[in-house]
Amino acid sequence: MVTDIGGIDDRSFNTSAWAGLEGAAAAESDIEIDYVASGAEADYIPNLEGYVQEDCDFILAVGGLMFSQTQQVAADHPERQFGIVDADVGEPNVYPMQFDTAQAAFLAGYLAAGYTTSGIVATYGGEKIGPVTIFMDGFADGVAHYNDVKDADVEVLGWDKDAQDGSFTDSFTDQGAGRALSDAFIAQGADVVMPVAGGAGLGTADGALETEEYAVIWVDVDGCESAQQYCSTFLTTVVKNMPMAVEGAVLEAYGSDDLATGEFYGTLENDGVSIAPYHEFEDEIDDELKAEVDQLRQDIIDGTIVVESPAQPR
Numbered sequence: 001m002v003t004d005i006g007g008i009d010d011r012s013f014n015t016s017a018w019a020g021l022e023g024a025a026a027a028e029s030d031i032e033i034d035y036v037a038s039g040a041e042a043d044y045i046p047n048l049e050g051y052v053q054e055d056c057d058f059i060l061a062v063g064g065l066m067f068s069q070t071q072q073v074a075a076d077h078p079e080r081q082f083g084i085v086d087a088d089v090g091e092p093n094v095y096p097m098q099f100d101t102a103q104a105a106f107l108a109g110y111l112a113a114g115y116t117t118s119g120i121v122a123t124y125g126g127e128k129i130g131p132v133t134i135f136m137d138g139f140a141d142g143v144a145h146y147n148d149v150k151d152a153d154v155e156v157l158g159w160d161k162d163a164q165d166g167s168f169t170d171s172f173t174d175q176g177a178g179r180a181l182s183d184a185f186i187a188q189g190a191d192v193v194m195p196v197a198g199g200a201g202l203g204t205a206d207g208a209l210e211t212e213e214y215a216v217i218w219v220d221v222d223g224c225e226s227a228q229q230y231c232s233t234f235l236t237t238v239v240k241n242m243p244m245a246v247e248g249a250v251l252e253a254y255g256s257d258d259l260a261t262g263e264f265y266g267t268l269e270n271d272g273v274s275i276a277p278y279h280e281f282e283d284e285i286d287d288e289l290k291a292e293v294d295q296l297r298q299d300i301i302d303g304t305i306v307v308e309s310p311a312q313p314r
Helices: 013-027 043-053 064-077 102-116 130-150 175-187 198-211 229-234 242-253 287-304
Strands: 061-062 080-086 094-099 120-125 155-157 192-197 215-220 234-240 264-266 273-275
Touching: 013 215, 013 242, 043 064, 061 064, 061 120, 061 242, 064 080, 064 242, 080 229, 080 242, 094 242, 102 120, 102 130, 102 215, 102 234, 102 273, 102 287, 120 130, 120 175, 120 273, 130 155, 130 192, 130 234, 155 287, 175 198, 192 198, 192 273, 198 215, 198 229, 215 229, 229 234
Parallel strands: 061 080, 080 094, 094 264, 120 155, 120 192, 192 215, 215 234
Antiparallel strands: 234 273
């Protein structure tokens, strides 16, 4: 596995993808796994090529930022099996794993709107790329849906869906930048913040733990499992089930005499995306609100409610 910037311990998407490889290795004892961390975008091609030279059977690229580099290396080595999270590079030897996280983020936005006491919630991203803004779109739409059905006026800071513009740390590692953005939101009255910024979002969680002034919605992997010290701050997590997707892709490739030609597209219906349990907030969230979120999940699965984002995989 070639990690995206942020490394294996980002408590988010790199951590989650690695868990998928660990699952595959646990399922088949002769599968050996390894990873290399990317410190910058310039590392992507050397890291991918390095595993080609090591004659690896499955080379996983983690993150949409690796789109063009994975496409290039895969095209140069058509006999080699690759996989990529959050992208489809269009090469037959690259197994794509994509997620409609807007669906799950819609539930989180509705939950945040029902939970806030200030009437102000916020979100920000690491970089302005589709796998990030899709979360922010769903979150904003969930808040808007709450406002519609409840005749409320909950405000979202950090993202304007119509303009497709908002607040970003321009980093998936800078916790100081994450903390600064969330501090600014809290100063404007927000009491729920959803960072979509990998390890940079830990700055927001740290601020919530220190000040006890707001709750955090984590993303990618259940924060109470990946960043347990911050569990008391996590209202929920918008989960992207990368472990299931990655494990399935590796095992499909392992069991095939040829290149794995499948794909994974995660939705609420197939549990590819979801929201995590409420953990320490279980008793703080109104039972009626919980029931409404559960019903919204079913309405999205049934197609009664359609969640749309320009960043949804096509």
